[in-house]
Amino acid sequence: MQWRVLASTASNSHDWGDEVVLFNYQSGATHLLDRAAGQILDQLTTSPGDAKSVATKMADLWHVEIDDDLVRYVRDVLISLHALVLIERV
Template identity: 80%
Template sequence: MLASTASNSHNWGDEVVVFNALSGATHLLDHAAGQILEKLQQSPGDAKSLAAILADVWNVEIDDDLVRYVRDVLISLHALSLIERV
């Protein structure tokens, strides 16, 4: 399971600005990555559970491509220290 470590975020049009108090870094994410991070702030999850939630939000079918996309975003968020394993 993964959880967010971001301490503050702000929607800015189609992008999300995120501040990570642990690293002191500010990051600019696309809207989809911002939504994934928001869902992790609400509740820890993994790529498959997040894909199921986001399929409803984005009004798309859940499939292997969506799960892979979410997994790739999670890898990127982890590399930025915006999420961690719990």
């Protein structure tokens, strides 16, 4: 399953060190994300992808090995971002 950032989300974020704050024009809500979720969202802004492809890019960024736990973590974050109406399935 491929994911991409909604157009209303793409340019409305501010990095605060360990957290990312963003305003969602579609829902009218402001969200506070942890750094990892913000980086995953940034990656999807660059290019849509599935959990495995995003996990591979995050492994490179975070200097960790890709494994099933990382893919599951990324999948969970993607589901959470979707629930917040920040990303959509492609």
